[in-house]
Amino acid sequence: MPSREVTVAILGASGAVGEQLLRNLEARNFPVKELRPLASKRSAGKTIQFRGEDIVIREATPEAFEGVDIALFSAGGGVSKTFAPEAVKRGAVVVDNTNAFRMDPNVPLVVPEVNKDAIKNHQGIIANPNCSTIQMVVALKPLYDRFGFDRVIVSTYQAVSGSGAKAMTELQEQSQAILDGREPNKEVMPVGALDKHYPIAFNAIPQCDVAEENGYTLEEMKMVRETKKIFSDNRIGLTATCVRVPVLRGHSESLYVELNKDFDIEEIRQALREGEGIILEDDVASQVYPMPQTATGRDEVFVGRVRRDTINPRGLNMWVVSDNLLKGAATNTVQIAEYLI
Amino acid sequence: MPSREVTVAILGASGAVGEQLLRNLEARNFPVKELRPLASKRSAGKTIQFRGEDIVIREATPEAFEGVDIALFSAGGGVSKTFAPEAVKRGAVVVDNTNAFRMDPNVPLVVPEVNKDAIKNHQGIIANPNCSTIQMVVALKPLYDRFGFDRVIVSTYQAVSGSGAKAMTELQEQSQAILDGREPNKEVMPVGALDKHYPIAFNAIPQCDVAEENGYTLEEMKMVRETKKIFSDNRIGLTATCVRVPVLRGHSESLYVELNKDFDIEEIRQALREGEGIILEDDVASQVYPMPQTATGRDEVFVGRVRRDTINPRGLNMWVVSDNLLKGAATNTVQIAEYLI
Numbered sequence: 001m002p003s004r005e006v007t008v009a010i011l012g013a014s015g016a017v018g019e020q021l022l023r024n025l026e027a028r029n030f031p032v033k034e035l036r037p038l039a040s041k042r043s044a045g046k047t048i049q050f051r052g053e054d055i056v057i058r059e060a061t062p063e064a065f066e067g068v069d070i071a072l073f074s075a076g077g078g079v080s081k082t083f084a085p086e087a088v089k090r091g092a093v094v095v096d097n098t099n100a101f102r103m104d105p106n107v108p109l110v111v112p113e114v115n116k117d118a119i120k121n122h123q124g125i126i127a128n129p130n131c132s133t134i135q136m137v138v139a140l141k142p143l144y145d146r147f148g149f150d151r152v153i154v155s156t157y158q159a160v161s162g163s164g165a166k167a168m169t170e171l172q173e174q175s176q177a178i179l180d181g182r183e184p185n186k187e188v189m190p191v192g193a194l195d196k197h198y199p200i201a202f203n204a205i206p207q208c209d210v211a212e213e214n215g216y217t218l219e220e221m222k223m224v225r226e227t228k229k230i231f232s233d234n235r236i237g238l239t240a241t242c243v244r245v246p247v248l249r250g251h252s253e254s255l256y257v258e259l260n261k262d263f264d265i266e267e268i269r270q271a272l273r274e275g276e277g278i279i280l281e282d283d284v285a286s287q288v289y290p291m292p293q294t295a296t297g298r299d300e301v302f303v304g305r306v307r308r309d310t311i312n313p314r315g316l317n318m319w320v321v322s323d324n325l326l327k328g329a330a331t332n333t334v335q336i337a338e339y340l341i
Numbered sequence: 342m343p344s345r346e347v348t349v350a351i352l353g354a355s356g357a358v359g360e361q362l363l364r365n366l367e368a369r370n371f372p373v374k375e376l377r378p379l380a381s382k383r384s385a386g387k388t389i390q391f392r393g394e395d396i397v398i399r400e401a402t403p404e405a406f407e408g409v410d411i412a413l414f415s416a417g418g419g420v421s422k423t424f425a426p427e428a429v430k431r432g433a434v435v436v437d438n439t440n441a442f443r444m445d446p447n448v449p450l451v452v453p454e455v456n457k458d459a460i461k462n463h464q465g466i467i468a469n470p471n472c473s474t475i476q477m478v479v480a481l482k483p484l485y486d487r488f489g490f491d492r493v494i495v496s497t498y499q500a501v502s503g504s505g506a507k508a509m510t511e512l513q514e515q516s517q518a519i520l521d522g523r524e525p526n527k528e529v530m531p532v533g534a535l536d537k538h539y540p541i542a543f544n545a546i547p548q549c550d551v552a553e554e555n556g557y558t559l560e561e562m563k564m565v566r567e568t569k570k571i572f573s574d575n576r577i578g579l580t581a582t583c584v585r586v587p588v589l590r591g592h593s594e595s596l597y598v599e600l601n602k603d604f605d606i607e608e609i610r611q612a613l614r615e616g617e618g619i620i621l622e623d624d625v626a627s628q629v630y631p632m633p634q635t636a637t638g639r640d641e642v643f644v645g646r647v648r649r650d651t652i653n654p655r656g657l658n659m660w661v662v663s664d665n666l667l668k669g670a671a672t673n674t675v676q677i678a679e680y681l682i
Binding site for chain 2 (some may be wrong): 151153155157171172175176179190194195196198199202203204205206207211214215216217224237238239241243245246247248250252254256265284285286287289290291292293304305306307308309310311312315317319321
C-alpha cells in the first residue's frame with residue numbers, strides 16, 4: 001500500500017491518453033493528494049472530471065509544476081522537451097509518454113513487467129516506451145527468461161487512437177462518408193504533420209510515423225531500438241513492419257520469434273500463462289484468440305495463436321493484442337508512477 | 342489473338358467473384374461465343390448482364406455443361422466436387438477457383454506469371470490458387486528467379502470479400518451499427534459455417550478459415566502447400582499468420598523473405614519492377630506505397646516498403662497488395678482461360 005499521498009500533474013489532460021490516465025488513476029486508487037491537469041493555452045479553461053469533481057485545466061507553464069511530486073506527460077515530444085526539465089528542476093519526477101527521451105542513456109525506459117529495476121536509476125525523467133513496443137516486450141519477457149532469443153520479426157495492426165483523439169474521429173467520419181457514398185475527408189492519417197493524407201476507413205496504411213533514411217519508418221525503428229534498451233540486450237535483433245488499420249482501439253501484432261533452445265509448445269503456453277501481465281487466449285479450434293474489440297478497456301496483454309513455425313523447430317508464431325491507450329500508454333505510465341511511491 | 346470463339350459457363354455467376362469474372366471477360370475481350378451463367382436452384386432465374394445483354398442464370402445440373410468449352414467455377418468446394426467431373430465428362434475444361442482440387446496431383450495449380458507451363462498438363466481441371474497465395478507468389482517470382490529463397494514469413498491483412506458478397510454487406514452493416522451505437526449483427530465472420538461469429542467492423546480477427554490440428558488455420562496452410570506446388574519446389578519453407586481486417590476489397594501482406602544470395606536493394610527493386618504482373622510503388626519518404634483502396638479494381642500486384650532486414654543482410658521485408666477479387670480470383674481465372682484458347 002502506498003505510504004504517502006502525492007500531487008500529480010497530467011500534461012496533455014485533454015487528449016486521448018490524458019483521459020485514460022485520469023481513469024487509470026481512479027481505477028487503481030492512486031494516492032492523489034492534488035490532481036493538476038495541464039494543457040496548451042488552447043485547452044486551458046476546459047474542465048476534466050476526476051473522482052466525481054470537475055477540475056479546470058491550467059495552462060502548462062514552468063511555474064505550474066511547483067509543488068508537483070509526479071508529472072505524467074502525454075502531450076507530444078516537443079512539449080515534453082520544453083517542460084520536463086522545468087518540472088524536474090522544481091522537484092517533480094516526470095513519467096514521459098512521448099518519444100522525446102526514450103533513447104536518452106540517462107533516462108530509464110520502463111515496462112514494469114520486464115525491467116522495473118531500471119526505475120531506481122532515474123535522474124528525474126522516466127520514459128514510457130512506444131505502445132507497439134510495450135505489448136510486445138510483455139509477451140516476449142517469459143520467453144526471454146526461459147528460452148532466450150535474439151531474433152524477432154513483427155508485423156503490426158495498429159489502431160488509429162495511437163495518433164490521438166482526432167484520428168479516432170477521422171476514422172468514424174470517414175467510415176460514415178464511405179458508407180454514404182461520399183468522399184471522405186483526409187487530414188490526420190497516416191501522419192498529421194506530413195503532406196499526404198490517405199483514408200484509413202476500410203483501408204490499411206503501411207506507415208505509422210515518418211520515414212527514416214534506411215527505408216523503415218520511425219515507428220518500426222522505435223520497436224527495434226526500444227526492445228534492445230528495455231531488455232538491456234543489444235544482441236536482440238528485430239525487424240518490424242508497422243501498419244495502421246481501421247480499428248479504434250487495440251493494437252494487434254503478428255510476432256515471429258526464434259528461440260535459442262528447443263521447446264515443447266505446451267512449455268511455451270505455460271510460460272506465457274505464468275507471465276506477468278499476460279492473459280493467454282489460445283484455442284483456435286474453439287475460436288478463442290485475442291482481438292482488439294475484446295482487449296479494449298482492459299489493462300493486460302492478450303496472447304494467442306501460439307504455434308511452432310512450420311519450417312524452423314525453434315521458430316514460434318503468436319498473436320499479441322492490447323489496448324494501446326491502456327497498457328500501451330496510460331496503464332504503463334501509472335504502473336511506473338506506482339513504483340515511484 | 343484468340344483463334345476461336347468458345348462457349349463459357351460460369352458456375353457461381355451470382356456471387357462476388359462471379360460478378361468480377363463477367364466484368365473481366367468483357368474487359369479482356371475474351372472470345373465468348375455463348376456465355377452460360379449457372380448457379381444454385383435458389384439463384385436460378387435471376388439475370389446477369391454481359392456485354393449489354395441480360396442473360397438468365399440457369400440452374401447448375403450435369404446437363405447444363407453440354408456444349409461448354411470452358412467452365413469457370415466459383416461456387417464453393419462442394420459444388421466444384423459435384424460438377425467438375427460432370428463438366429469434364431462433357432468435354433469442358435474447368436478452371437476451378439475453390440479449394441476442391443488445388444492439392445490434387447493430377448490438377449495443375451496455376452498462376453500464369455509463375456508457372457503457366459503447368460497448364461498444358463491438365464486432365465480437364467485446372468485449379469486457381471487461394472487469393473492470398475496468388476499475390477504473394479507473383480511478388481516472389483522475380484526474387485526466386487534471380488536470388489532464390491527457401492524461407493518466407495508472411496502476415497496477411499485480408500479483406501472481407503474473400504468470404505463473398507455477404508461478408509461485404511456484413512462489414513458495411515456492422516460499421517453503420519457501431520457508428521450509431523447499436524449492437525452489430527454477427528453471422529458471417531470469421532467463418533460462416535463455424536459456431537462463433539465476431540464483428541469484423543473496427544476489429545481484426547486472426548482466423549480466415551477453419552483450424553487445422555497443428556494450430557494453424559486452413560488459410561495459413563493453403564499458403565504453405567500451394568506455394569511449394571506452384572514453384573514445384575518442396576524446399577520452400579513458409580510460415581503464415583492470416584488475419585481478417587475491416588477492408589472491403591484488397592488483401593495486404595507483410596512479407597519477410599530470406600534470399601539465398603547477397604543483394605543490393607536496388608537490384609531487388611529492379612527485379613520487382615521488371616517482374617510480370619507487378620507494379621512497384623516504393624518510396625516511403627514520399628509516402629508512396631501500396632494500399633487496398635488504391636489497388637481496388639486493378640489487375641496487378643502492387644509491391645512497396647521494400648527494405649533490407651535490420652538483422653540478416655540477406656533478409657528482405659516488403660508489403661504486397663492486390664485486389665483479391667481480381668488477381669486473387671477472377672483475373673487469374675480468366676488469364677488461365679486465355680492460355681487454354
